[in-house]
Amino acid sequence: MLSILVLVFWCTMNTLLVLRERRVASLEQYRAGVTTFLGNAFFRERWMSIHRKSKYLGYTGGTLEKTFTTDGIAIWQTLESRVEIDPLGPIEISGTLVSDQELHPLTLTVSVQTNTLQAQVTGHRSGSKFSVQVKNNLLPLPTLELPLEELLLGDALGPSFPIAGFKVGEKLDVPCFDPLTLKRDIAQVRVVSREVKEFDGILVDAYQLETAFKGIKSRSWVNDAGELLLAELGPPLQDYVLRRTTKADIQKLEKR
Amino acid sequence: MTPLQSILRMRLASLWNKALNLRTDSLTKSMIVVFGLGNVIGLGFWVSHACFNYIESFPAFGTALNAKMITTLFFTLFILVVLSTVIVAYATLFLARETDFLFQHPIPPETVLGVKLTEAIAFSSWATLFLCYPVLASFGWLRRAPPIYYFEATVVLMTFLLFAGFTGTAIVLLIAPVVRRLTGRQLLAAGCLLLAFLGWTFLRSFDFWAMDGEKSQLMVLDRFMSRISTMNSPYFPGQWASSAIFAASAGQHGEALFHCATLLANTLIFVPLFAAYARRHYGAEWLAARERPAAIRLLNQDESEAQGTGASEGSRRITRMRPQNPLQALLLKDILIFLRDPAQLSQSLLFVLLMVIYSLSLVRIPTFGGSLQLVVHFANLGAVCMILSSFTSRFIFPLVSLEGRAFWIVGMAPVTRGYIVRQKAFFGLGVSLTLGLSTIAVSNISLQSPPGLFLGAMYSVLCSGVCLTSLATGLGAAYPIFDEDNPARIAVGLGGTLNFFASALCVGFVIGLEALPYLCFGQAPQPVWIYASHFLALAFTLCLAAFCHRLGSQSLLRRDF
Numbered sequence: 001m002l003s004i005l006v007l008v009f010w011c012t013m014n015t016l017l018v019l020r021e022r023r024v025a026s027l028e029q030y031r032a033g034v035t036t037f038l039g040n041a042f043f044r045e046r047w048m049s050i051h052r053k054s055k056y057l058g059y060t061g062g063t064l065e066k067t068f069t070t071d072g073i074a075i076w077q078t079l080e081s082r083v084e085i086d087p088l089g090p091i092e093i094s095g096t097l098v099s100d101q102e103l104h105p106l107t108l109t110v111s112v113q114t115n116t117l118q119a120q121v122t123g124h125r126s127g128s129k130f131s132v133q134v135k136n137n138l139l140p141l142p143t144l145e146l147p148l149e150e151l152l153l154g155d156a157l158g159p160s161f162p163i164a165g166f167k168v169g170e171k172l173d174v175p176c177f178d179p180l181t182l183k184r185d186i187a188q189v190r191v192v193s194r195e196v197k198e199f200d201g202i203l204v205d206a207y208q209l210e211t212a213f214k215g216i217k218s219r220s221w222v223n224d225a226g227e228l229l230l231a232e233l234g235p236p237l238q239d240y241v242l243r244r245t246t247k248a249d250i251q252k253l254e255k256r
Numbered sequence: 257m258t259p260l261q262s263i264l265r266m267r268l269a270s271l272w273n274k275a276l277n278l279r280t281d282s283l284t285k286s287m288i289v290v291f292g293l294g295n296v297i298g299l300g301f302w303v304s305h306a307c308f309n310y311i312e313s314f315p316a317f318g319t320a321l322n323a324k325m326i327t328t329l330f331f332t333l334f335i336l337v338v339l340s341t342v343i344v345a346y347a348t349l350f351l352a353r354e355t356d357f358l359f360q361h362p363i364p365p366e367t368v369l370g371v372k373l374t375e376a377i378a379f380s381s382w383a384t385l386f387l388c389y390p391v392l393a394s395f396g397w398l399r400r401a402p403p404i405y406y407f408e409a410t411v412v413l414m415t416f417l418l419f420a421g422f423t424g425t426a427i428v429l430l431i432a433p434v435v436r437r438l439t440g441r442q443l444l445a446a447g448c449l450l451l452a453f454l455g456w457t458f459l460r461s462f463d464f465w466a467m468d469g470e471k472s473q474l475m476v477l478d479r480f481m482s483r484i485s486t487m488n489s490p491y492f493p494g495q496w497a498s499s500a501i502f503a504a505s506a507g508q509h510g511e512a513l514f515h516c517a518t519l520l521a522n523t524l525i526f527v528p529l530f531a532a533y534a535r536r537h538y539g540a541e542w543l544a545a546r547e548r549p550a551a552i553r554l555l556n557q558d559e560s561e562a563q564g565t566g567a568s569e570g571s572r573r574i575t576r577m578r579p580q581n582p583l584q585a586l587l588l589k590d591i592l593i594f595l596r597d598p599a600q601l602s603q604s605l606l607f608v609l610l611m612v613i614y615s616l617s618l619v620r621i622p623t624f625g626g627s628l629q630l631v632v633h634f635a636n637l638g639a640v641c642m643i644l645s646s647f648t649s650r651f652i653f654p655l656v657s658l659e660g661r662a663f664w665i666v667g668m669a670p671v672t673r674g675y676i677v678r679q680k681a682f683f684g685l686g687v688s689l690t691l692g693l694s695t696i697a698v699s700n701i702s703l704q705s706p707p708g709l710f711l712g713a714m715y716s717v718l719c720s721g722v723c724l725t726s727l728a729t730g731l732g733a734a735y736p737i738f739d740e741d742n743p744a745r746i747a748v749g750l751g752g753t754l755n756f757f758a759s760a761l762c763v764g765f766v767i768g769l770e771a772l773p774y775l776c777f778g779q780a781p782q783p784v785w786i787y788a789s790h791f792l793a794l795a796f797t798l799c800l801a802a803f804c805h806r807l808g809s810q811s812l813l814r815r816d817f
Contacts, residue, residue, distance in 0.1 A: 003528035006521075013521035016514070021490050039323075042506040068510055204317060225320035 030150050030174050031103050033163030034064075034075070037226040042066045046160065046228055047250055048242040050083050058083030058090075059250045060155045060242070064162045073101035077162070079110070079179075081155040082254075085237070089115040093155055093179050103150040105130050110153070110179045121179065134182050146184050152176045157233060157240065158213045159187045164226030166191045166207045176213065187213040197221050199229045199244070259363040263371050289750055292757030293386060300390035301397075308398045326395060326501055330494035333384060334420050340380040341424025343603050344744050348376040349425075349538075350432065350545035353741055359542065366534035373530065377421030379744055389413060392501060401505040408504040408512055415519050416497040422526035429533055432541060447602070451609045493519060582671045586679045593658065600651065600743055607647055611695045614643065618702035627779055633709050634771050636699050641720045641767065644692045645759040652684035652728035653755050654746035656812070657736040674809035681729040681805070689721045708786075715790060716770045719797040723762045730804025731755040734811040762800065769793045 024035055038044060047061030060081035067074050081093040095110030108123030108130075119136035123146075130151070132144040152159050152174050159176040172189040190210045197206040199221075206221040206229055220231035220242075231242040245253075257265075311325070312318040349355065349372050358368045392409040395401075435443060489495060500515035579585035594600050618636070656677075659666055666676060696717045700710045735751025746752060769792050773781035 003531070006524045006528055009517075010521045010525040013518045017490070017518050024490075039502075042503070042508050042511075068508065200314075202314060202317060223317065223320075225317075227317070227320070 028150075029170070029172050030163065033161070033165055033172070033226075034103060036165035037162045038064065038066050038075075039164070039225075044162065044226075045247070046162070047245050047247050048160070048228065048231070049245045049250060049253060050157070051241045051243065052239050056253055057085070057240075059245075059253070060157060060160075061247070061250070062153075062155075074106065075099045075101070075103060077153055079153050079155055081157075083157065085157075091180070095121070095153060095179060097151065097153040097177075099151065104148050105146075105151045108132060108153070108177070110177075112179050112182075119182065121182065132177070141182065144182075144184070146175075146177075149175055151184070152187070154178045154180075154187070154213070157237065157242070158211065158216060158218060160220075160228055160231070160242075161187075161189060161211075162226065164222075164224065166209070166222065168192070168194050168207070178214065181214070185214055187211060192219075195221075197229065204229065259361070259367045260370070263358070263363070263367070286750060289753045289757065292754070292761075296757070296760075297386060297390050300387060301394050304391040305394035305397060308394060312398060322395070322398070323498075323502060326392075327488070327494060327498040329388065329391060330416065330497045331492075333388060333416065334423075334494050337381050337384055337417055337420035338424040338427065339606065341377060341421045342428050343606070344380045345373065345376040345425045345428045346432065347742060347744070348372050348379075349428065350542055355542065356546075359539070364534075365538040365542075366531045369530060369534040369538050373425055376425065377418065379748055380424070381417040381421055383748070385413060385417060395501070396505050399505040402507050404509070405504045405507075408509070408516070409501060412497050412500045412504070412512075412516050412519070415516060415523055416493065419493055419519060419523040422523060422530075425530070426526060429530075429541075432545060436544060447605065451605065454609070493522065496522075582669065582675070583679055583682070586666070586669075586671075586676070587683055590655065590680070590683050597743070603744075604651060607643070607650075608691070611643060611691060614639065615695055615698040615702065618699050629705075630709075630771075630774055630779060632703060633700075633705060633713065634767060636703060637696070637713050637716055637770070638763070638767055640692060640696045640699060640717060641724075641763040642760070643695070644688055644717070644721060645724050645756070645763050647691065648684060648688055648724040648728040649752060649756045649759055650743070650747045652680070652688065652725055653732040653752055654743040655680045655684065655729065656732045656808075657738060657740060657746045658743060659736075660738055660741060663736075663738060672809075673812040674805065677729055677733050677805055677808040677812065680732070681725055681801075684725040684729060685721065688725055689718065692717045692721045712770060712786070712790075716766060716793065719793045720763055720766050722797050723766060723800050724759050726801040726804040727758050727762060728755055730806075730808035731758065733808030736812075736815075765796065766793050769796065 024032065027035060043063065043065045045061065045063040047059060049059050050057045058081070060079075060083065062077065062079040065076045067076060075098070077097045077099070079093060079095045079097075082090070084090045092113045093110065095108070097108050098106045100106055105123060106125060108121065110119075110121040112119040112121070117136060117138060119134055121132060121134050123130055123132040125131075125148070126145075128148055130146040130148055132146060134141045134144070152161065154176045158178075159174065161172075161174060163172070168191050170191040174187045174189065175184055176187045177184050188211065192208040192210050194205065194207050196203050198204075199206075204223050206223050209220045209222055211218045211220065216237060217234040218231055219234075221229045223229060227244065228242075229244045233240040233242075308322050308325075311321050314321070349369065352372070355368065355372055358371070359365075389410065392413060393406060396405040396409060438446065496515045496519045500512045500519065503509070503511035503515060579588055594604075656663075667673070669676075671679075693714060696713050697710075700713050705713065731751055731754060735749075735754070737746050737749055737751070740746050740749075769789050772789050773785035777785060
């Protein structure tokens with residue numbers, strides 16, 4: 001009797017394991033990348049300081065967290081960004097995007113503030129669509145009806161992908177909500193090469209990525225674990241460089 | 257009362273009697289062991305926490321590297337515990353005297369297998385549990401894990417060790433009939449092939465050859481941790497264990513439970529399989545193994561079978577030798593006994609393999625300069641001395657005990673008891689210095705150490721070798737276990753554990769003395785300070801050797817047989 005129980009237990013656990021791995025293997029590129037990025041960590045954060053010709057201009061960053069709720073798995077993506085861009089002046093963005101395990105958005109809350117614009121963006125599921133309402137001080141905007149698909153929350157300078165497990169030559173199209181233009185657009189990523197990159201005096205194996213979003217092309221370097229080490233923006237934001245840092249270092253830079 | 261209850265009662269009674277027989281001297285010994293164990297746990301926690309903290313401080317790199325280190329830890333544990341169980345389980349299940357005793361009673365074979373299996377796994381993994389738990393605890397501390405993490409980590413580690421132990425036992429049960437059918441020479445060739453294959457796989461997997469020219473040690477370490485694909489497979493038990501640890505440290509208990517349950521399910525499945533094996537085959541296999549133990553065949557093959565060549569020739573040559581003096585006679589006897597014991601022979605081969613792999617793994621290590629060169633030099637010295645310390649604890653310490661109840665024969669020989677202790681020490685010294693000096697020479701050539709450091713390392717290993725052998729023979733003679741025929745059990749007894757801690761302390765002291773001039777006066781101390789440290793190390797070695805010899809001799813002299 002005990003042997004049968006053990007056998008049933010063994011079959012159950014191994015079947016669950018195989019099913020789980022099959023599900024991960026069958027994921028689309030972006031979801032598989034996010035799953036690899038989170039790995040066993042459940043919580044990842046990424047903070048980048050923004051510089052132009054060695055001058056500190058601000059920061060951008062956020063967290064990605066996998067939580068287990070009674071309704072299933074939820075992925076929380078938070079964003080916090082503050083940067084001065086010519087000629088727009090200071091831009092402050094903060095927000096949270098909650099997605100289900102398919103990475104389809106459940107809720108969205110974003111607050112945007114520039115010299116001229118003050119906007120509150122909220123989003124929620126509405127049938128097979130994702131409705132986004134924008135309240136701002138300039139002009140009334142109609143509700144955006146986005147398709148229910150994977151969605152990434154971008155920042156003032158474009159999206160940074162919470163992805164790991166790249167392969168050279170790989171191409172990726174990721175739908176992204178741009179809080180500055182308050183629109184959804186597709187970000188295209190291409191893995192150009194794998195190279196040894198010096199970062200803060202340490203040599204690291206990194207992938208070089210080329211990203212195109214809203215006409216701006218950028219180059220970035222990401223390590224095996226998906227950590228964004230460095231990003232260089234192209235025209236019209238040339239000379240803008242994003243360097244990987246920590247939240248504590250950003251606080252020090254902000255105090256100066 | 258069931259047979260299992262009877263055996264458990266017998267074990268408890270034996271433990272109780274041992275506790276009652278604790279004399280002042282044994283109590284002191286127990287206290288030292290407990291103190292030593294506490295220190296090892298504390299030191300393990302502190303060192304691993306410092307390492308994790310250091311690596312975590314590297315931006316964009318450290319967190320992932322620490323996670324890889326935990327995965328590598330489980331991978332290494334799996335290999336070590338499986339290998340260790342393979343050796344211990346074969347001797348315990350098929351060759352031990354107590355197994356004969358249990359089979360003489362009306363006890364079902366599955367009970368015998370269960371009891372002996374528990375014993376084998378406990379012996380092969382208890383040290384691993386004590387050494388690895390502090391590492392996992394320090395990882396939890398680093399990640400600010402909730403208090404329940406420490407309980408979850410204990411469960412995961414114990415389940416994992418049990419899984420590795422069961423896997424090792426399953427390998428033994430599968431290969432035992434095949435091994436028995438091989439001739440001595442075939443067995444030796446198969447063993448060498450297997451060791452060569454394992455060594456090649458290890459080196460190939462980590463791809464040391466591709467690391468030429470890399471100047472970043474962290475990158476080398478990262479690549480080192482990422483190369484083995486088995487380690488990262490979601491179907492590898494080490495991956496389940498490490499995933500459970502990561503989930504528990506992040507407070508995701510449901511996820512931790514899933515991985516731990518997967519590990520447990522794959523561990524428990526061995527139980528009905530072993531029970532079925534025991535009912536159908538164990539008795540017959542035990543009988544067959546007793547008829548012609550492989551290692552005995554290795555040395556005592558039939559005249560017709562051996563055809564005058566190979567190991568049997570060597571064995572005959574040893575037995576026919578006419579020793580010129582008592583030292584030679586006792587040495588020949590010890591060599592013969594050692595070669596006749598399959599457990600001793602196979603484990604010593606594993607040690608040699610470990611030393612070869614260690615030396616080879618340094619071949620492509622980048623050349624270091626400045627203070628880092630000194631750090632690597634002393635770390636290498638420490639590693640070689642610790643391997644040597646394990647060797648003396650495992651093989652030299654049990655030498656006196658292995659004389660067994662027949663010690664009275666040696667005791668009646670026309671030599672003093674001190675002479676016997678000296679003879680064991682010289683025998684051990686010959687083997688340990690050969691291994692230690694060759695390993696330190698190869699590793700220093702690989703590290704391209706300058707002549708001064710090279711000679712200093714050779715000198716340190718010489719001193720450490722003498723200290724370790726003296727401790728092992730002295731304490732082995734002072735705390736012998738004549739009733740035990742399994743050297744692995746003798747080595748992990750109270751005296752063996754005491755010897756292990758004393759050896760670790762001694763190695764630390766000798767290396768500390770040798771490193772003192774560099775610690776006090778920087779990278780290039782004046783030669784006089786280096787000579788002074790050499791002199792102090794020599795003085796310590798001679799004092800310790802004299803003390804251990806006296807301790808062992810007097811203890812044997814006071815003993816009745």
